[in-house]
Every structure is written in structure tokens, then in C-alpha cells.
Amino acid sequence: MRELVENVLDMSRIEAGVLRVSPEPAQVHPVIERVLTVLQPKLAGRSVEVVLPREMPDVLIDADRIQQVLANLVDNAAKYSPAGSPIHIGVTVGQDHLVIHVRDHGPGISPEHAQHIFDRFYRINDARIRTTGGIGLGLAISRGLIEAHGGRLWLDSEVEHGSTFSFSLPCIHIAPADDEQPEPIESIGTA
Numbered sequence: 001m002r003e004l005v006e007n008v009l010d011m012s013r014i015e016a017g018v019l020r021v022s023p024e025p026a027q028v029h030p031v032i033e034r035v036l037t038v039l040q041p042k043l044a045g046r047s048v049e050v051v052l053p054r055e056m057p058d059v060l061i062d063a064d065r066i067q068q069v070l071a072n073l074v075d076n077a078a079k080y081s082p083a084g085s086p087i088h089i090g091v092t093v094g095q096d097h098l099v100i101h102v103r104d105h106g107p108g109i110s111p112e113h114a115q116h117i118f119d120r121f122y123r124i125n126d127a128r129i130r131t132t133g134g135i136g137l138g139l140a141i142s143r144g145l146i147e148a149h150g151g152r153l154w155l156d157s158e159v160e161h162g163s164t165f166s167f168s169l170p171c172i173h174i175a176p177a178d179d180e181q182p183e184p185i186e187s188i189g190t191a
Helices: 001-015 030-038 063-079 140-147
Strands: 024-026 048-053 059-061 087-093 099-104 153-158 163-168
Touching: 030 048, 030 063, 030 087, 059 063, 059 163, 063 087, 063 099, 063 140, 063 163, 140 153, 140 163
Parallel strands: 048 087
Antiparallel strands: 024 059, 087 099, 099 163, 153 163
């Protein structure tokens, strides 16, 4: 009941444009580790593959809110995919952003549902998929939280082949001090 009330309050804040996040420089791998620890009982008997790049930039995030988003996506992947099927969590780094992906091997989401999946209170009315509780706020709140961080949340899905939810977060770029010169990535010879 408490979670339901908190979700309704979060959704109200997002819609009113008053949702507050408290971002600080952080790495995402500790957030991923916390999510997997918290969700361990729900993930029992299911493998979770995590693929991280060797080097990841800091991002400016409210770690608790990003944990909330990632926990929702991983929990959904566990709920909507067959027992025993793996869940994949990956991170890719772009030039100015970092992207976290959560992929499942569930039934996938058809295009007519995918266009509404982030709407508040939206639930897919399909007996094969809709076997769990919930009121349809998790993805709408997750999108609002990611947008409050200056990122975006999106879905790639194919019916019968699973879904991948991804979200981007802006990277922190620290300029070198005036007396520091960055090391060149590649040396180009001159004639």
C-alpha cells in the first residue's frame, strides 16, 4: 500500500512539474549492484548477465531515483518473461551520454501497445502478458525520473522475441586544468 501511495505521489509531482531530484557525480555500477541485491528474492532461479565497459564516465544522478528506475525495469523483466530465462543488463558509453539497457526474453510488446507503454495507468490487456498485479505507473514514473535527469527512456521490442528498455544519462565531462594537457589519443605525424 505504501509503494502504491508513493507511486501516485511521484506521478502527481511529475505531472505538476515539481518532481525534485538531487543529482551528484556518481558511477552507475554501484547502483546496478544495489538493484540486484534488493531484487535477489524476486530473481531467485533466474540468471542476470551484466556487461559493463571497462571505463565508465561519471554521471550526474540522484542514485536513489536511478535505482528506482532500474529496479522497475529489472522487476518488469522478471515478471514478464518465462521462469528461468535470463535478464541482460548492459551499459554503453556514447560521446556525451551513458546508456543502460535491460533486456528480457519475454513475449515482447506489439507496436500498438508499445506506443502507449509509458502512459500512466496503461496496462496491456492480454492474458498471456497480464498475469501480474500493478496499476501501470512504473514506466510512466521511470520516464519522468529519467527526463528529470536530462535523459530519455525508450523501448525496443519484437513480439515473441523479448523487449529491451534503455535509458540515457548525460555524462560529466571534466575539463583539464589550465596547466594540464590531455594526452593525445593518436599521434599524427607531420612532414
